[in-house]
Amino acid sequence: MSEPGRSSLLPLHTKGLTLEYDGARYINAIDLTLQTETLTVVMGPNGAGKSLLLRLLHGLIPPTTGQVCWNGVAMSDAIRQRQAMVFQRPVLLRRSVAANIDFVLGLKGEAKRDRRDEILDNVGLLDFARQPARSLSVGEQQRLALARALATEPEVLFLDEPTASLDPASVLAIEQIVTRAHQNGTRIIFVTHDIGQAKRLADEVVFLHRGELKEHSSASTFFSAPTSEAAKAYLEGRILL
Amino acid sequence: MKSAIPLLLAATLLVALSTSATATERSILLQSTTSTKNSGFYDHILPLFKADSGITVHVVAVGTGQAIKNARNCDADVLLVHAEADEKNFVARGFGVKRHRLMYNDFVIVGPSSDPAKISNFKTAPAALTRIAQTETLFVSRGDSSGTHKREQALWRSTGINAVAASGEWYRETGSGMGATLNAAVAMSAYALTDRATWIAFRNKQGFKIHVDGGKALLNQYAVILVNKARCPANKAKAGQRFVDWLTSTAGQAAIQRFRKNGQQLFFPNAVKN
Amino acid sequence: MQDFSQAFVLAFESVFSGDADLIEIIVLSLRVSLTAMVVSCVLGLPIGAILAITRFPGRGPALVVLNALMGLPPVVVGLIVYLHLSRAGPMGSFGLLYTPTAMIIAQVILIMPIIAALSRQVLEDLNNEYAEQFRSLSVPRHAAIRALIWDARFSLMTVALAGFGRAIAEVGAVIIVGGNIDHLTRVMTTAIALETSKGDLPLALALGLVLLAIAFAVNAAVMSLRLTTGRYANV
Numbered sequence: 001m002s003e004p005g006r007s008s009l010l011p012l013h014t015k016g017l018t019l020e021y022d023g024a025r026y027i028n029a030i031d032l033t034l035q036t037e038t039l040t041v042v043m044g045p046n047g048a049g050k051s052l053l054l055r056l057l058h059g060l061i062p063p064t065t066g067q068v069c070w071n072g073v074a075m076s077d078a079i080r081q082r083q084a085m086v087f088q089r090p091v092l093l094r095r096s097v098a099a100n101i102d103f104v105l106g107l108k109g110e111a112k113r114d115r116r117d118e119i120l121d122n123v124g125l126l127d128f129a130r131q132p133a134r135s136l137s138v139g140e141q142q143r144l145a146l147a148r149a150l151a152t153e154p155e156v157l158f159l160d161e162p163t164a165s166l167d168p169a170s171v172l173a174i175e176q177i178v179t180r181a182h183q184n185g186t187r188i189i190f191v192t193h194d195i196g197q198a199k200r201l202a203d204e205v206v207f208l209h210r211g212e213l214k215e216h217s218s219a220s221t222f223f224s225a226p227t228s229e230a231a232k233a234y235l236e237g238r239i240l241l
Numbered sequence: 242m243k244s245a246i247p248l249l250l251a252a253t254l255l256v257a258l259s260t261s262a263t264a265t266e267r268s269i270l271l272q273s274t275t276s277t278k279n280s281g282f283y284d285h286i287l288p289l290f291k292a293d294s295g296i297t298v299h300v301v302a303v304g305t306g307q308a309i310k311n312a313r314n315c316d317a318d319v320l321l322v323h324a325e326a327d328e329k330n331f332v333a334r335g336f337g338v339k340r341h342r343l344m345y346n347d348f349v350i351v352g353p354s355s356d357p358a359k360i361s362n363f364k365t366a367p368a369a370l371t372r373i374a375q376t377e378t379l380f381v382s383r384g385d386s387s388g389t390h391k392r393e394q395a396l397w398r399s400t401g402i403n404a405v406a407a408s409g410e411w412y413r414e415t416g417s418g419m420g421a422t423l424n425a426a427v428a429m430s431a432y433a434l435t436d437r438a439t440w441i442a443f444r445n446k447q448g449f450k451i452h453v454d455g456g457k458a459l460l461n462q463y464a465v466i467l468v469n470k471a472r473c474p475a476n477k478a479k480a481g482q483r484f485v486d487w488l489t490s491t492a493g494q495a496a497i498q499r500f501r502k503n504g505q506q507l508f509f510p511n512a513v514k515n
Numbered sequence: 516m517q518d519f520s521q522a523f524v525l526a527f528e529s530v531f532s533g534d535a536d537l538i539e540i541i542v543l544s545l546r547v548s549l550t551a552m553v554v555s556c557v558l559g560l561p562i563g564a565i566l567a568i569t570r571f572p573g574r575g576p577a578l579v580v581l582n583a584l585m586g587l588p589p590v591v592v593g594l595i596v597y598l599h600l601s602r603a604g605p606m607g608s609f610g611l612l613y614t615p616t617a618m619i620i621a622q623v624i625l626i627m628p629i630i631a632a633l634s635r636q637v638l639e640d641l642n643n644e645y646a647e648q649f650r651s652l653s654v655p656r657h658a659a660i661r662a663l664i665w666d667a668r669f670s671l672m673t674v675a676l677a678g679f680g681r682a683i684a685e686v687g688a689v690i691i692v693g694g695n696i697d698h699l700t701r702v703m704t705t706a707i708a709l710e711t712s713k714g715d716l717p718l719a720l721a722l723g724l725v726l727l728a729i730a731f732a733v734n735a736a737v738m739s740l741r742l743t744t745g746r747y748a749n750v
Contacts, residue, residue: 060650081653091648094666103662104652152652270613279713283697301613301694315602316612420712427714445714475602475610 009070009082009155010187011035012057017066019052019211026052028211029066038203039179039188041219043195045234048208050191051088054158057189058085084154088161090145092133097125097144100133104151116151123147123177139170146177156187163197175201195235199223207231209240268297269480272309272317274388275418277463278302280438280507285500290487296480304387304418312336312466315473318481320466323436324388328464337466341489344497344508345462348392350453351423351440352432360432361452367400369453374402377411379431383422384414388461393434396458436461438507463508465489488512522720530725536698537722541729544702547615547689548682549733551622556675559627563634564660568642581635584628589621590687596621597691613694618702621688626678633674638663669741676734683730703729 012034019027027049034040042050055061057068059080068075093100101119105111120126123143128136133144142162149157159178163171178201182188192198198205202219209230215222226232233240277283278300287298298319301311305322312320313336320337322328331337350360350369358378360369373380382404383390397404404412413431415422419439426433427447435443440451453459467485470478487493494510501507529537566578598604600612600620611617641663649659664671686704693700695709703726710719 058651060647077653080651083651085651087648087651091645093645093662107652107654107658275712279709299613299694299696299699301696303694311601314604315607418712420714423714424711443714445716473602475608 009079010037011071013067013069013072014057015067015069017053017056017068018064019049019056019061020064026211027056027063030208030211030213032206032213032216034187034189034204037182037185037187039182039190039201040204040206041198041202042189042191042206042208043193043198043234044208044214044230045240046193047210049211050193050208051160052211053208054085054160054189054191058083058158060085082154083156083158084149084152085158085160086142086146086149086162088164090138090141092141092144092148095133096130097133097136098129100144100148101151104148108152119147119151122150124173137170139166139173142166142170143173143177146174150177150181150186154186156189157181159188159190161191161193163192163194171197207234209234267295267480268299269318269477269484270316271298271300271319271321271484272311273300273302273321274305274308274323274463275302275420276323276389276436276439277321277508279420280442281502282438282500282508286488286493286496289496290484290493293487293492294480294483296483298484304383304385305389305391306386312468315468315476317468318477319484320468321463322388323461323463324391325462325464327388327391328466331466336469336472338469340464340466341485342512343463343465343488344494344510344512345460346437346508347454348389348434348459348461349437349440349451350432350434351426351449352452353430354448354450356450356452357430358432363453365456366396366434366453366458370396370404371400371402373432374400374404374407374411377407379411379413379429380404381422381426381429381431381433382412382414383419383434384416385418387418389419389434389436392459392461396434399458438502441502441505441507462511519720521717522724525717525721526724526728529721530728537725539698540701540703540706541725543615543700544683544704544726545729545733547618547702548622548679551619551626551682552675552679554619554623555627555630555678556671558623559630559678560634560664560671561660562627562631564638564664566631566635567638567663568646568656568659578632578635581628581632585632587625587628588687589625589685590691592625593621593688593691596624596688600692612692613696613700615693615700617692618689618700621692622682622685625685625688626681629681630674630678633677634667634671637667637670637674641667672737672741676737679733680730683726683733 012032014030014032017027017030017032018025030053042053044050056063059075059077070079073079093103097120098116101116102111105116117126117129120129123146125140125144125147128140133141136144146162163174166174175197178188178190190201199219204218205222206213207215207222207228207230214228214230215226222231223235226235230240283300291297303311305324305327308320308322309327309331311317312331320331321343328340332340350366352360358373358376360372363369363372382393408414413425413429415425419435420443422433423435423443424445427445427449465485465488467478467481468476470476489512494512497508497510498506566574566581596617597612599606600609600617601607602612611620645663654662684704686708689702690705690708693705695701695705703722707719707722707726710722
C-alpha cells in the first residue's frame, strides 16, 4: 500500500549482490529485478541462500559487495521501516497477545485499543487478547507474528518459511491472511521449500541454488517448463549438489 | 497494570522508611577506645550528660590508634583514649586543645583456669611475661597499635624479650579489637593482656581467670581531649567542650564512680580539679 | 551446641517481645540495604542493558572488569568511601560520614557491579532472541532497552535480590563508614560484630538468626510479587 504523495518502493533492483563470510560465498552475484505487484515466491533447496537473500533485501544484514535498490534508492533504514518480516519462528514479547500488537502500534505513536482489537480480529485472535502470547500454540503464535507485521502497514512484506512445521489448519490460516494482504496492495516476497504451497500462492517464482539466481519466471512457466538444471532437479524431487 | 499495585506499595514503604529521623538534634561525635564502649560505660554515662545538657554524644569505638587518626582527620569533636604518649603528641602537634586526665583502671593478664605456665605466683607483669616466653606458652596479642597493645609492647620491652620474633608460634597477633582478641585467646587456651573493664563485661570467659594484676606497670589511664577547632573549623567545639567539662566536673566524676558492672566498679575517676 | 539452642530461644524472645532497640536496628538495616538495592538498580540496569545490546571497541575487557568488580571486598569499599567522606577528604564538607547515607553510598558502590554484570548477562541472552525482530521493526534503542528490561523483569528481580543479599549481609563497609553508632548507624551485621566482640555469642547468634529471617522475608515477598503477576511469566 503506498501512501498518497509517497512513491512506491518498487521496482526492486539488485546488482551483483554478494555475501561472503570467512572466504565462503553464500550469495553469489545476484542480479534480480522485481517489478509489479505480484506475489513472489523464493524457492530452492536448503542452503540455497533464500533466507539470506531476504535478509539482504530487508536490510537486516549488509552485502559484502553489490547493491539493493528500491525504486532507485539504495537500501536504508528509512526504507526498512516501510517493510516488515515474519521469521520462521515467531519472536513474540513475553507479554499478552494484545500487548504485542500495542508494542508495534506504540512505535508509530498510534496505540489505540480499537485498532489493536481490529487487527487481532482480522487474524482470529481477538479471544486470546489477554492471554500470554507464549501460551498460544505455535500456529497461533505465528498468526500473531503475522498480524504484528501487518500492523505496521508495510509496503513490502517478507515471509521466511513462516509455515514450516505448522499444522495444516494453521498453514491455511496464514496463507489466507497473506493472500488477503496481497489483495489489499502489500507486496509479498515469500520463501518456502513446500512446492505445494508455492503452487498455491505464487504469481512469480525466484529460484536459488547454492547462492545463485538460477531462474526467475512466472509461476505457470516455472512449474510447467523449468529451464535451469537445478530447478528441474528440484521439481522432480532429485537431489542436486 | 495489576502488577503496579504491589510495586507501588513497596515503593511507598521504602520512602516511609527512608524519611525517618536522623541525627538532627544537638549532637557531637566522640572517637573512643573500645573498652569504654564494650563495658557499657557509655550506656551509663551518656544519658546522664544528655539530661544535663541536651546534647547527644555519638560514639565511634575503634582502636586507640584509629581513633586518634580519625580525630586528626577532623572526624571527631572529642577524643577519649588511653595511650598517654600518643595523647600528648596529639596535643603537642596542635590537633587537641588540652589533655585532661579522666579516670583509670588497670590492665590484667588473663588465662585458662589451669594456668599452664603457672604465672599466678608472679606479682608483676614483666615477670609473668618472662615466664610465658620461657615456657613458650601461647599468648595472644592485639597487634593493632591500640592503647592496650602499646602497653603490652612496653611490658615486653621491660623484660628484654623480643616476643614478636616468635609471631605465629607461641606469640599470636590477631590485629583485632579487644573482644575479638579475647575470643581468640579463649578458643586457643592462651594468655592475653586486657583492660579490666572489658574483661569484667566480657561474656565468653569459658573459665578463664585473672592471673596477674596490680602494680604501676599495669596502670591504665584514660584521658579526654577536645579536638582543636583551629585545625578543624567544622567541629562543634562548644558542645565538645561542654562534654569535656562535664566529664571532669564533680557531677561527671561522681557518675563515673557510680558505674558498676556485675557489682564491680570498672573505672576510677581521677580528673584534676579545676 | 548449647550456644545454638540458647540463640534460638533468644532470637524468638527478642523479636516477639518487640525489643525497641532491635526493631530500630532491623528497620535501619532494611532502610540502608533496600535503598542501596533500589539505587543500584536504577543506575545499574541501564548500564547492563547498554552493555548488552551495543558493541564497541574494548567491550570485551570492559565486561571482564565489570564481572571482576562483583568481587569487590566490602571492607575495601568501606575504606575508600571513608577516605572520601572524611572531613580531611575531598567530600568531607558534606558531613556524610557516620550517617546512614554514607552506608547507602558504600553499599551502592558494592552492589552496583553485581546488578550491572548480572543484568547484562540476562539482557544479552534475551537480546540475542529479540535483536533481529527489533531490527526488522526498526525499534529505536531506548524502546528496545525498555522492552528488554520489562520482558526480563522476573530474572532481573532475582538479580536485584542477589544485590540485596550481598548488601544486607556485609559488615566491612558499613562498619567503617557508619561507625556502628548506637541509635544512629547500627545495623544487624554491625550489632552482631559488636556482641561477638563482647563475647556474648548466644546473642550474636540470635541476631544472626533474625537477620536470616529478614532476608528470607524479603525474598519471599518478592517471590509472591512474581506469583501474583505470574500470568505473564515465562522466564
